Amino acid sequence: MASDLATDLRVLRREEWNEWYDTLIRAFGGVPESSEERELWNSLTEIDRSLAVWDGDACVGTAGAFSFRLTVPGGASVRAAGVTMVSVAATHRRRGLLTAMMRRQLDDVREWGWPLAVLTASEPAIYGRFGYGAGTFNAGAEIDTQRVRLSVPPGTDDVRLRYAKPAEVLAACEAVYARVVPERPGMLARTPGWERLMLLDPESDRDGASPLQCVVAERDGEVVGYTRFRVKPDWEPTGPQGKVILRDLEALDPETYAALWRFLFDIDLTSTLVTGVRPVDDAWQYLVSDIRRCSLRVRDSLHVRLVEVGAALEARTYQAPVDVVFEVSDEFCPWNAGRWRLSGDAKGASCERTTDAADLSLSVRELGSAYLGGVSLAGLAAAGRVRELRRGALGEAAVGFGSAVAPWLPHGF
Incomplete structure (x- = not known):
């Protein structure tokens, strides 16, 4: 100061x-x-x-x-x-x-x-100088549900859907959420108290839409999925043109997932589904008949900062074997600067200081962007943000750092 x-x-x-x-x-x-x-x-x-x-x-x-x-x-x-x-x-x-x-x-x-600090940035340009890199992205869409159809998998009709008051089924919905958290990088385990955020529904946020509504999906009496949403009625001379505004949706299997999306598509007196914050690889994109009529948009979400490079890189696994020496620059947290040897695979990893020659050179900001597997080290290299010092090291690291599913932050904080 x-x-x-x-x-x-x-x-x-x-x-x-x-x-x-x-x-x-x-x-x-x-x-x-x-x-x-x-x-x-x-x-x-x-x-x-x-x-x-x-x-x-x-x-x-x-x-x-x-x-x-x-x-x-x-x-x-x-x-x-x-x-x-x-x-x-x-x-x-x-x-x-x-x-x-x-x-x-x-x-x-x-x-x-x-080992980590994370944030959502009101202005992304601010936080790069402190070592934060955009590590997850959100996909939003406005789907023309009058023209776009869904192709659902067999078994979708076996899922039972019912309306419920959001507060009354909160515990069951949170149990579903807790089961999906380990499956996707970037998701936050909700500790006691945070479940209340899912019920936050001030009238000032509705913009003419209904109070929050909830539908749960059940199989054999067990809640296996849910969606929370609002409906914003609208009428034109040609007829009803209401919007469904999706707040969140989680499901434990493809059939439940499809049943909930089909329900949202079919709500009476509506013609548009606004999806809000969803993963960039969200499966509804592969169920729709016409992706062009879904008006997709993508924006940054979670910005990631490695506070302790060694501990952070050891905490995750790697989808292909990797053995690479990083030359890391970190002016704001100089304890991270220097060479680190990362050796890892799908079973675990080690990351320790080394005096060996560097294979890749980058700043802690690029490591933050790539950390959750949603930003490619190869893409960062193409932008001049990562330098390959040993031929072949970039491809090895880029594949290893990837993730089978896109990282995603389901809600802000």
């Missing part, structure tokens, strides 16, 4: 939360949240992992971290700091406050012994 600033950067105190959160809300436009939202984030805030910058008795900077477990390739659940609620008051920009908070935060994460 600049020495000429009379500011105090320290851990938040519980009694300061309201002013701290008001500073955050103002930085994001100042529109008040509903009491329901505010109470939820108050309860989820980890006070001892939250930072505040004070100028006298005024809060001028905020940053927090959640204690997450993140699925990585191979299915392991790895400790990760979920960086959140970051803001600097407009009156105090360009004074080093954000850098000071990022410095303190990453030092803290290292002290906690967590």
Whole structure:
């Protein structure tokens, strides 16, 4: 932090939360949240992992971290700091406050012994200089359900669907979610309290749509899938043109998955399905009759930062054998800089310091992007972000770092 600033950067105190959160809300436009939202984030805030910058008795900077477990390739659940609620008051920009908070935060994460930090960026350009790289992407779509049809697998008709109040089936839905978390990198294990986020439904977020609705899928009396959604009615002279707005959908098998998507396609008085946040390899794309009428769009989601390079690379597995020496640059966390030998396969990995000649040269930001298997090291090399120093090393590492399924963050934080 600049020495000429009379500011105090320290851990938040519980009694300061309201002013701290008001500073955050103002930085994001100042529109008040509903009491329901505010109470939820108050309860989820980890006070001892939250930072505040004070100028006298005024809060001028905020940053927090959640204690997450993140699925990585191979299915392991790895400790990760979920960086959140970051803001600097407009009156105090360009004074080093954000850098000071990022410095303190990453030092803290290292002290906690967590190998990863992750965030969703309001402005992606901000966080690359602190070593974060975009590691997952979300696919959204607006599907013309009047013209697009689904081809569903045999057995879809055997799945029973029923409406249910979201709160009444929350436990059953969370059990389904918990079963799918290990199957896809980037997913977060929801610890107690986070299930409430799935029911958050302030009227200000509906934009004329219905309250949150829920349909569960059952087989032999067991809940094997669910979807939560809203319906936004609309009428034109030619007839009903309502929208189905998908909030989330999880299923334990292809037949249940198809049954839930078919249900969303067939809701009366609607002609469009807005999918929201979905994996880029989401299977509905392979069920539809006409992908061109689905208006696909992709945007960045989870940004990943390796806080401890060795521990992070050892925590995941590799879909093909890899034995490569990385020359890593990391100006913001210099303890990561230098050469690391990664040896691993589908069973496990080791990553240790070495003096051997480097095979690939890159920054910690590129390692973050490639870490969950959704961004190719070869693609980064084509952009000049990774340099191959040993012929063949790039292809070996790029294949090894890949993932059978695209990484995906199902909800923000």
